[in-house]
Amino acid sequence: MNDRATRHAQDVVSGRIQSGNLHRLACRRHLRDLERQGTPEFPYVWDEKKSEQIIGFAEMLTIAEGYSPKAVRLYDNQCFDLGVPMGWIKQSNGKRRFRRSYESMGRQNGKSFKNGIRGTYISLAGGYEYGKLFTAATKKRQAKIAWDEMMKFIRSDQELAELYKIQEYKSLITCLETNCTIEALSKEGGLDDGFRSIFCSVDEIHQMKDNSVYKALYNGTRALPETLISMITTRGKDLTTFCFEIDKLCQSILYGAAALEDFFVDIYSIDKEDQPFDSGIWYKANPVLLHSENPNLAENMRTFASDAETARVMGGSELADFMVKSLNVWYRNSDNEFVNAAKWQECACDSTLADHNGATVNIGLDLSSGGDLTSWFVEIPTRDGYFVDSHSYMPRGRFDEHIRTDTAPYDTWEKAGLITVTGGMTDFKNDYGFIIRDLADMINKYCFRVNAIGYDPHNADGILGELEKLGAPLVQVVQSARNLNDATCDIQYLVKSGRYHYNRHNELLAYSFMNAVTVANSFGEIKIDKMPGKRNSRIDPVDAGIDAHYISVRGGIKRLDTESLLQQYLKIMRKG
Numbered sequence: 001m002n003d004r005a006t007r008h009a010q011d012v013v014s015g016r017i018q019s020g021n022l023h024r025l026a027c028r029r030h031l032r033d034l035e036r037q038g039t040p041e042f043p044y045v046w047d048e049k050k051s052e053q054i055i056g057f058a059e060m061l062t063i064a065e066g067y068s069p070k071a072v073r074l075y076d077n078q079c080f081d082l083g084v085p086m087g088w089i090k091q092s093n094g095k096r097r098f099r100r101s102y103e104s105m106g107r108q109n110g111k112s113f114k115n116g117i118r119g120t121y122i123s124l125a126g127g128y129e130y131g132k133l134f135t136a137a138t139k140k141r142q143a144k145i146a147w148d149e150m151m152k153f154i155r156s157d158q159e160l161a162e163l164y165k166i167q168e169y170k171s172l173i174t175c176l177e178t179n180c181t182i183e184a185l186s187k188e189g190g191l192d193d194g195f196r197s198i199f200c201s202v203d204e205i206h207q208m209k210d211n212s213v214y215k216a217l218y219n220g221t222r223a224l225p226e227t228l229i230s231m232i233t234t235r236g237k238d239l240t241t242f243c244f245e246i247d248k249l250c251q252s253i254l255y256g257a258a259a260l261e262d263f264f265v266d267i268y269s270i271d272k273e274d275q276p277f278d279s280g281i282w283y284k285a286n287p288v289l290l291h292s293e294n295p296n297l298a299e300n301m302r303t304f305a306s307d308a309e310t311a312r313v314m315g316g317s318e319l320a321d322f323m324v325k326s327l328n329v330w331y332r333n334s335d336n337e338f339v340n341a342a343k344w345q346e347c348a349c350d351s352t353l354a355d356h357n358g359a360t361v362n363i364g365l366d367l368s369s370g371g372d373l374t375s376w377f378v379e380i381p382t383r384d385g386y387f388v389d390s391h392s393y394m395p396r397g398r399f400d401e402h403i404r405t406d407t408a409p410y411d412t413w414e415k416a417g418l419i420t421v422t423g424g425m426t427d428f429k430n431d432y433g434f435i436i437r438d439l440a441d442m443i444n445k446y447c448f449r450v451n452a453i454g455y456d457p458h459n460a461d462g463i464l465g466e467l468e469k470l471g472a473p474l475v476q477v478v479q480s481a482r483n484l485n486d487a488t489c490d491i492q493y494l495v496k497s498g499r500y501h502y503n504r505h506n507e508l509l510a511y512s513f514m515n516a517v518t519v520a521n522s523f524g525e526i527k528i529d530k531m532p533g534k535r536n537s538r539i540d541p542v543d544a545g546i547d548a549h550y551i552s553v554r555g556g557i558k559r560l561d562t563e564s565l566l567q568q569y570l571k572i573m574r575k576g
Helices: 004-014 021-036 048-058 076-087 111-125 140-155 212-221 242-255 279-285 297-314 316-326 341-346 396-405 410-415 432-445 461-468 481-496 507-515 540-553 562-575
Strands: 044-046 088-090 100-104 132-137 164-167 172-175 181-186 197-203 229-233 263-267 360-366 374-382 385-395 419-422 449-455 474-476 500-503 517-520 526-529
Touching: 004 021, 004 048, 004 076, 021 044, 021 076, 021 242, 021 263, 048 076, 048 111, 076 088, 076 111, 076 263, 100 242, 111 132, 111 140, 111 172, 111 197, 111 229, 132 140, 132 212, 140 164, 140 172, 140 181, 140 197, 197 212, 212 229, 212 396, 242 263, 242 341, 242 507, 279 297, 297 316, 341 481, 341 507, 360 432, 360 540, 374 432, 374 540, 385 396, 385 432, 385 507, 385 540, 396 410, 396 419, 410 419, 410 507, 419 432, 432 461, 449 540, 461 474, 481 500, 481 517, 481 526, 481 540, 507 540, 526 540
Parallel strands: 100 229, 100 263, 132 181, 132 197, 197 229, 360 449, 385 419, 385 500, 449 474
Antiparallel strands: 044 088, 164 172, 172 181, 360 374, 374 385, 517 526
């Protein structure tokens, strides 16, 4: 491959170009996809001409801002971010593979600049007539940043300007060749459902408290053969935001824990082991400002050094701003994570429940309060630890609601057999009888010997009779930090040591593990919980997993030998 996007990926993975780990994983993902392209399990192909086309288009544009106009000259990392989403196409119909993207890096590194290129290119050369393109954000001022980039590209080139009509007072650009429109939208200006966008730039999503802007735009694209919802941001300090939630999902994609093939991800950040005041690592989060070919590199480095010294001396909010805005890390990101994403990925394997036919197992059961996920979890002791698997259920009415409101791809997981959707459109409560019968079928299918079933007593009163029919001891698992601490900590240790194996295709299980954080009581004992403020995140399979492991750390369940007890009783009576 001789295209610039692939060359950059090769240089990063080989170590010829310095990179943070997450950007390296994005490059490795592209190279791995090249090796498996066009296979039944990966029906996409790389079209380097399409990748090079947007790069060539970009370098025909003019940067008007500054003392004098100058031609666009892309750095290699920009070629990668522009070229990869455009170059991957579906083998079946030639349409683009990626329908959404997430790119994160330090401030002033050209995020909106790249989306300005994308929007201008798609409106003119995307091949779609009468398409709608948007730039969106919480506030209109923020939404206009990428829109202004497109306007400046158009106005600075006389030939390009003849192909467009700009109505700045409306924040509206119309391509006269394709009749595509580019409009700036904001939540404060009434952004709602119903937009059929072939491209949308969603800017600084770390400022968004929820996913309503993203969902309003993404939900309108389902019937389109091609679209690109491009989210760009620097990370933030608020761990309750939609941005933090989607950042965790995107890290799961890069680590291979979630195979969302329509989602392009690239994150430029320093690594956990890096020292923030070491100037040698600042480039990782600032691939444009601190690029070796940047003509202002020396001045930019002096500014960074001054900001770093201020942060070091003052600490507090100055340190937080430097870590977030300059080094693109979530401040306090890993303080309360349940398991590390990289360690979790190392536990992935190709084993399935069928490979453990006839095993003795522990089962955990997490019952939702009605319409959310209900999950069972199987834990199987192995020579080097445990193999685990899970399955979840959701009523159809709530399932359709979650598709509209949540970030998670529940429809994809249903098709993959990870979720069973029960009932019809008007059903909003789980059918526990069906779930327990399905659990019984799974146990019989694999001839499992169930040591015990751990369950959360909350919501369980009405089904204990059904559970008892499974013929295994029932263990009530009180959901307090004091009671769950040992099982929770033990799973953390097992994951760290690579002894907690799961099937790599169980993306819902991986997603729930990435959503879980730990909370502690006054004694320092921990249990898991959702991220504060993230009611739509799902950790039910993890809850079920801890219920199952609770049985293991408490020494299992010893079945009572009733005949032996009777003999002992009679012996005592005879002596009496």
